Amino acid sequence: MRISVARTCGFCTGVNRAIRLATSEINKPVYILGELIHNERVLKSFAEQGILTINLEEALKLTSGTVIIRAHGISPQVRAKLNETALKIVDATCPNVLKIHEIVKKGVKQGSKIIIIGNGKHPEVIGINGCADGEAIIIEDENLPSFEGANSYICVVQTTFNEKQYNIIINKLKNNIKLLVNYNTICYTTKVRQSEAEMLSLQCDAMFVIGSKISSNTCKLYELCGRNCKNTYLIENIEDLTKVTNKIGIQKLGITTGASTPKELVMEVILVMSSEVESVKIEDCAQEVAAVDTTATEAVNVEVKKATEVKKVKTERKINNMEDVMNASVFGLREGKKVKCTVIKADSTGILVNFGGKKDGFIDSVKAGLENYDASQYKPGDVFEAVVVENKTSSKECIMLDKRVIDEVLDRLCEKKNRC
Numbered sequence: 001m002r003i004s005v006a007r008t009c010g011f012c013t014g015v016n017r018a019i020r021l022a023t024s025e026i027n028k029p030v031y032i033l034g035e036l037i038h039n040e041r042v043l044k045s046f047a048e049q050g051i052l053t054i055n056l057e058e059a060l061k062l063t064s065g066t067v068i069i070r071a072h073g074i075s076p077q078v079r080a081k082l083n084e085t086a087l088k089i090v091d092a093t094c095p096n097v098l099k100i101h102e103i104v105k106k107g108v109k110q111g112s113k114i115i116i117i118g119n120g121k122h123p124e125v126i127g128i129n130g131c132a133d134g135e136a137i138i139i140e141d142e143n144l145p146s147f148e149g150a151n152s153y154i155c156v157v158q159t160t161f162n163e164k165q166y167n168i169i170i171n172k173l174k175n176n177i178k179l180l181v182n183y184n185t186i187c188y189t190t191k192v193r194q195s196e197a198e199m200l201s202l203q204c205d206a207m208f209v210i211g212s213k214i215s216s217n218t219c220k221l222y223e224l225c226g227r228n229c230k231n232t233y234l235i236e237n238i239e240d241l242t243k244v245t246n247k248i249g250i251q252k253l254g255i256t257t258g259a260s261t262p263k264e265l266v267m268e269v270i271l272v273m274s275s276e277v278e279s280v281k282i283e284d285c286a287q288e289v290a291a292v293d294t295t296a297t298e299a300v301n302v303e304v305k306k307a308t309e310v311k312k313v314k315t316e317r318k319i320n321n322m323e324d325v326m327n328a329s330v331f332g333l334r335e336g337k338k339v340k341c342t343v344i345k346a347d348s349t350g351i352l353v354n355f356g357g358k359k360d361g362f363i364d365s366v367k368a369g370l371e372n373y374d375a376s377q378y379k380p381g382d383v384f385e386a387v388v389v390e391n392k393t394s395s396k397e398c399i400m401l402d403k404r405v406i407d408e409v410l411d412r413l414c415e416k417k418n419r420c
């Protein structure tokens, strides 16, 4: 079996930024307004670090702490309510979403009516609609409402909307509305993720879309892949792999993920697959898009111009065992790489280790294992394995590591062996 992993697997830049802001906030307790990402394990780890997910009603009752606005953003009305509390507000709204808020606010000021193409129940769309005082026309699919009168309309689109469907809708709108200014606000990351998923699903005889059923962009990828590949599976967790009944018959498997799926979950899926079939080869499926101008301008009928020269880059690694899976740098930048660590010291905050690199590594106490952390269990010189979770640490002294994914995978393999 060959496994092709989309280069865009893992968190998008907006989600990464939100996680960084939440985890680096020192003004505790930290609350997130709505789920920061759709992944149970990561949310559990947040809770262990004192970062709790709450809703607006709960936030309004709080008297102290920090509230994080997640990447989807919020409406100006909700922001005004939060401003009235004593909470410190950390705004992790993705800049791509903020740009849409600005377009809509400006359009409303100029007297235009607003059209939003997207899922009306999604928090991002609710937040954007708030910028239009809740009066935007929301279009979810090709079925358009009737447009009467000589109004001028401004149209924006949810950042994770399917681009092909967007093009169909926008062409229909142009035929129905005389004065239409449309902004293609689908984010660059989404476009590349969708185009990689499309390419993989055309080439593979099975596709895994790893992510949550409640994640809009994961569902869009699932739909998109399902159109090209009938053996497309939405994998939320390792247990879902039992639904894949014809594993042995798969010659080429494609893997992509939603924007809020951690890379560690991809690694676990690959590992489980490689333990179930005799031979697995992983190839990075990378697309380099030369230049994509995603900046919406104010000209009438602006279409985002795509100067896209797609270059396919493939590298291949043969996978025979767990060692190979963990060492396969399918995620670029070496994040996700397994390293052998030697303990330097351990205290209540975590474990400082050396792993042969220029910098030392640090494993936060909540990432040290599946059981409750006990610093006394780690003595200088002890050796174990962990996974690099953040290596963009030029300003920090240590590379951040996580030991849980190794422990979890080893647990699973032991369980499986015991069952056999």
Ligand code: SF4
Residues within 6 Å of the ligand: 012, 013, 014, 015, 071, 072, 094, 095, 096, 097, 159, 160, 187, 188, 189, 190, 259
């Ligand atoms: S998918 Fe795009 S718009 Fe949405 S959070 Fe990620 S980078 Fe931002």
